[in-house]
Amino acid sequence: MTVSKTASDAVRSSRALRREPVDPAGDDSMLQLGELSGLLGYSLKRAQLKVFEDFLRCVAPLQLTPAQFSVLLLLDKNPGRNQTEIANTLGILRPNFVAMLDALESRDLCARMRSTNDRRSHILVLTDRGRAVLARAKKLVANKHEARLIEVLGPANHAALLEMLAKLAQEF
Amino acid sequence: MTVSKTASDAVRSSRALRREPVDPAGDDSMLQLGELSGLLGYSLKRAQLKVFEDFLRCVAPLQLTPAQFSVLLLLDKNPGRNQTEIANTLGILRPNFVAMLDALESRDLCARMRSTNDRRSHILVLTDRGRAVLARAKKLVANKHEARLIEVLGPANHAALLEMLAKLAQEF
């Protein structure tokens, strides 16, 4: 994510919102997916794209991408951490985290403060505006995004799905 | 995917195989994920990366990426189709499908044949070598990749997971 980019770019593209496989009675007939439907990775990727699209839609008023939202969440829950710690926790490489922070900082959502203990590192803090935006984002995510997921899957399935995905992300 | 690229590049990177979030007792202490653990999209993306990594490992002898494997699968199940039809079914944009096909064709896994009905389109066919590679890939995927997934999740959970992801990919 480059500095000049904002979340609007992620929502902007009209094509991005209909990226799914196409066969709207336009082509000859439905193609056979075959073993593809049984490939977990295939369905995982497809589902992930859809869920991210919905996230972007739901949180569009705040112009936050999933990655940016996760950074704000982490800064709120873990005050006093530096860039390396936050980036590592999210699986973001330090070089790529710089531009991400630049974008957030330029919008006054967070700030880098030079640590007094270790003057190499930057302590990351949420600004007041950052806290406010995060609070609004949390509500949008819970009431629109996750609510829709739970509605489609059912509460029990939603919980089971979360558990299985967490297990995959950890033990796999 | 550029023409000069092969699946080996996807496996090559050592960092790509340890992209997960880091906190191996190296940093101060474990950071609090907070609401992040409840975010379905977050777990989805994490799980998807892990599953794709495992796919690449398992099918590394054949140098096939998940996307390439899905193309071969689709060509096998749907003979006589052109580039647009195959690309659309997989959610790949036609411009981006060109280089993908170039790579597969340069490895003699598939071929483009000018259609006699419509001389604009290219009918895609698996070569003998393509069929052979696909057969070996199917075995690797089933016996190594999916087998491990089923082992970690349990057969019932694996099936339930597939069903939920398919529902998300469709109805969401």
Added chain:
DNA sequence: TAATAATCGTTATGCACCATATCAAATATC
């Protein structure tokens, strides 16, 4: 039938994401 529109594969291009090497400043280690 002739003119126009639509489709197919393709090229060019740009942006987002991910990964590595490298640097200066600051700190840690010896």
Added chain:
DNA sequence: GATATTTGATATGGTGCATAACGATTATTA
């Protein structure tokens, strides 16, 4: 005090994804 390590940053390149536009071919329609 000399050397090594860490931190944030820059530069760079690969890869995926998206749009615009083009020539060749086919479909539409005036």
